[in-house]
């Protein structure tokens with residue numbers, strides 16, 4: 001099976017700091033691939049580098065077989081990659097509906113149908129359609145951010161720590177929405193919440209100090225206490 005996204009031996013700097021030393025990963029179509037690792041390991045930087053928000057100094061990134069390194073972020077987005085950053089990037093002063101519409105690249109019948117379908121997947125957004133983004137709860141904001149990245153026909157979603165700052169019950173709801181998304185898109189997920197990662201993920205990669213050090217099937221990691229303790233600090 002060929003990978004939808006392939007990252008090979010990528011190195012990247014932020015200003016003078018060498019942050020990514022050797023990142024290699026493969027994302028297979030139709031799967032959720034989870035990036036795990038301690039705080040500051042380089043997970044967010046990896047997503048930002050794939051999106052073209054950080055320059056690659058060495059290595060290779062291909063999407064659908066096409067080289068995308070150091071392309072402009074908007075061009076990478078236009079190839080069908082949606083990005084949900086850690087801070088969600090919601091416009092607080094715009095309503096839910098306006099936040100959704102702002103994300104739409106092409107207003108046509110297809111998109112209108114897709115919007116209706118997404119609102120069926122996220123009924124809360126329909127309910128709060130006229131509410132300002134800034135007035136939503138943390139979980140609702142997260143769902144808006146995910147729905148917005150999905151309103152265009154993206155094949156790949158990069159989602160950065162959707163559970164961050166959310167109460168456990170809301171994490172469950174966001175987990176459910178990612179499971180639903182999974183049926184329609186390929187996902188590369190950064191997630192520190194191991195429960196959420198294992199409930200959604202098919203494959204995992206562990207990043208440690210800017211390097212991918214280990215990968216495998218999520219269910220194998222679930223059973224390996226030693227690895228979880230060593231790389232993720234889970235006792």
Ligand SMILES: Nc1ncnc2c1ncn2[C@@H]1O[C@H](COP(=O)(O)OP(=O)(O)OP(=O)(O)O)[C@@H](O)[C@H]1O
Nearest residue numbers: 014017019037038039040041042043044045046192
């Ligand atoms: N703008 C920046 N300038 C300098 N260093 C940075 C910058 N952004 C990130 N870094 C550093 O890069 C390293 C990797 O950060 P990154 O945010 O990718 O880690 P992470 O694995 O996503 O961590 P977390 O789980 O805490 O979000 C960290 O040491 C961080 O301090």
